[in-house]
Amino acid sequence: MSGMTHKAGFRAPRGLANPHIQTLLPLLLPRSKLHVETELLTLPDNDVVELSWAQPSHPDARAPIMVLFHGLEGSIDSPYARTLMRTATDMGWRAVLMHFRGCGRVPNRGLRSYHAGETADAYWMLSQLTRRYPNALKVAVGVSLGANVLLKLAAEQGGDGLDLAGAIAISPPLDLAASADAINIGFARYYQRHILKSMKHKMMRHVEDGRLSRINRQQLKALDTFWAFDNEITAPLHGFGSATDYYQRASSGLMLHRIELPTLILHAADDPLMPINLLDRLPVPSRSVRIEMAEHGGHVGFIEYRQGLLRPWLATRVAQQLESWRNVPGRKPQTRLLGRNQPQD
Structure with missing residues (x-):
């Protein structure tokens, strides 16, 4: 190609x-x-x-x-x-x-x-x-x-x-899977950390109002890679079986x-x-x-x-x-x- x-x-x-x-x-x-x-x-x-x-x-x-x-x-x-x-x-x-x-x-x-x-x-x-x-x-x-x-x-x-x-x-x-891997390497982790902070901040609102009950504050804070966040938050919220399933179907x-x-x-x-x-x-x-x-x-x-x-x-x-x-x-x-x-x- x-x-x-x-x-x-x-x-x-x-x-x-x-x-x-x-x-x-x-x-x-x-x-x-x-x-x-x-x-x-x-x-x-x-x-x-x-x-x-x-x-x-x-x-x-x-x-x-x-x-x-x-x-x-x-x-x-x-x-x-x-x-x-x-x-x-x-x-x-x-x-x-x-x-x-x-x-x-x-x-x-x-x-x-x-x-x-x-x-x-x-x-x-x-x-x-x-x-x-x-x-x-x-x-x-x-x-x-x-x-x-x-x-x-x-x-x-x-x-x-x-x-x-x-x-x-x-x-x-x-x-998406390859990108989630790439952003977890070397200096690129800086971008991952910066973006995840924003994503977790938005989800924290739903944890605190009880609508996102499958995860608590500490578990949300602990998600430190796109793979982890997408597996625990993005995938189940949007009907995917896992981060792998989401990446495969959305790429x-x-x-x-x-x-x-x-x-x-x-x-x-x-x-x-x-x-x-x-x-x-x-x-x-x-x-x-x-x-x-x-x-x-x-x-x-x-x-x-x-x-x-x-x-x-x-x-x-x-x-x-x-x-x-x-x-x-x-x-x-x-x-x-x-x-x-x-x-x-």
């Missing part, structure tokens, strides 16, 4: 190629200025997800829409979210981020949360956009966990099952051959959350999927020097792709995936 990937246009600056430097750099750069309006969207089970709409919103109901799905414990305040939302808005797109359950400012009502394979909420949200803006071209962008959700949703829904012109998946954990990498929607996957070969040569172990993706692999970039990093300043390459690449899909008149761009007809690197 490695021969089917294309070389990404990203080049890491000298001295900043280390994957952990790339992963952490976005946290250190100035945040994009972004004004948002919050909407609470009620789901079929009467829980809610929080939508953040970039402002000012385009007045034309036919203006194209970029939908963003964030990463694990991410939000509208994540650096990549602000950057991509601002990029789309500056291009004349309507931009909206869907917070997964409990990731916005409003706690979710139910015990059920979200996970890497949970596509129902995203599908419902997209269907509501279709009702509101039936004549607007729509593109979805997913980052990390959100990218896995988006790829799985595209695989499940077939070519015409989604009102999307295309999908962009940034640093998706294509094999999008095993479904890439089923995707009919024009899809761009952006990845870095040194992503600390993805084992080296993982793509070689996955099924060959469909012709609708284009994978662009950078030698460096870390996990959702991709920070380059441009005009003497450190800037996010992701904003440039996503803008190129949005523009490409926007220019396809009156139809889903089945043949206009940027670079589709270029020779492979």
Whole structure:
């Protein structure tokens, strides 16, 4: 499969190629200025997800829409979210981020949360956009966990099952078990500890109000790896037999051959959350999927020097792709995936 990937246009600056430097750099750069309006969207089970709409919103109901799905414990305040939302808005797109359950400012009502394979909420949200803006071209962008959700949703829904012109998946954990292993090694454990702290904090509320009775405070605090947390919390809460069962059924990498929607996957070969040569172990993706692999970039990093300043390459690449899909008149761009007809690197 490695021969089917294309070389990404990203080049890491000298001295900043280390994957952990790339992963952490976005946290250190100035945040994009972004004004948002919050909407609470009620789901079929009467829980809610929080939508953040970039402002000012385009007045034309036919203006194209970029939908963003964030990463694990991410939000509208994540650096990549602000950057991509601002990029789309500056291009004349309507931009909206869907917070997964409990990731916005409003706690979710139910015990059920979200996970890497949970596509129902995203599908419902997209269907509501279709009702509101039936004549607007729509593109979805997913980052990390959100990218896995988006790829799985595209695989499940077939070519015409989604009102999307295309999908962009940034640093998706294509094999969740392999990623859970990788994040438990070396410096990557720093990310695991940081994210688990947030996840356990949210679950502690349910332990204390008695709704999560299968585990006590001390047992919850003791869960120190994704494997442990997903085995004891995520899997049983969402109908999986174990963490292994959850990872197997939720990983999008095993479904890439089923995707009919024009899809761009952006990845870095040194992503600390993805084992080296993982793509070689996955099924060959469909012709609708284009994978662009950078030698460096870390996990959702991709920070380059441009005009003497450190800037996010992701904003440039996503803008190129949005523009490409926007220019396809009156139809889903089945043949206009940027670079589709270029020779492979």
